[in-house]
Amino acid sequence: MKHTVIAAALLALAPQAFAAPETYTVDTDGMHASVNFKVNHLGYSWLTGRFNDFKGSFVYDEADPANNSVEITINTTSLDTNHAERDRHLRSDDFLDVGKFPEASFKSTSVSREDDEGEYRVRGDLTLHGVTKPVEFEIEQVGAGQDPWGGFRRGFEGEIELKPADFGMNYDLGPAAATVYLEIHLEGVRQ
Incomplete structure (x- = not known):
């Protein structure tokens, strides 16, 4: 009986220590998340774009980050640089080859x-253009809290640096364009 009372008191005093991991669905319907990219253009400026159609989820455990995970699936046909001719070229077999590889994905391992x-x-593991490669990057929590609709949200941002040639895309745009920066902004709604 004495041990039960002590355990109940500890639970009451430290609810955060026993909190379960939280599962979030990325809010793509409300446009509160984005997957963007940028690549240097001839060393003079940046060409930027985004993928308009993607989905994702993540698990967040403040007490034990080893339980955290993230998964994202991108519809590569939704690439958008605000220039129709360039978009057609980037979707072609010179680059993403969206007819053959209509999806890209990322699944965390740790x-x-x-x-x-x-x-x-x-x-x-990042799968792009039919090739899967391990990647590593930093993310930062932007914020968390109650939303006006009675839900709870949590947001993160990060950037993956990648070389298209590592994923079998060998179209030469010059040395300044050898690296692409994939920017990820995820706002999730707790389930």
Whole structure:
């Protein structure tokens, strides 16, 4: 009986310590998330674009980041650089070859806390152009809290640096364009 009372008291005093991992669905319907990219154009400026159609989810465990995970699936045909001719070229077999590879995806294999300020290191497998490669990048928590509709939201942002040639895309745009930066902004709604 005495041990039961002590255990109940500890549970009442430290509910956060026993909190379960939280599952979130990325809010793509409300346009509160985005997958963007940028690549250097001839060393003079940046060409930017986005994927308009994607879905994702993540698990967040503040007490144990080893339980954290993230998955994203991107419809590559939804690529949009605000220039129809360029978009057709980027969707062609010179680059994404969306007819053959209509999806790209990322699935984490591990997440570790970098600091107490909300930064994490994510490792996982990126599948692009039919090739799967391990990638590693940092994400930062932007914020979390109640939304006006009675739900709870949590948001993160990060950037993956990748070389298209590593994924079998060998169209030469010059050395300045050898690296693409994939920017991820995820706002999730707790389920």
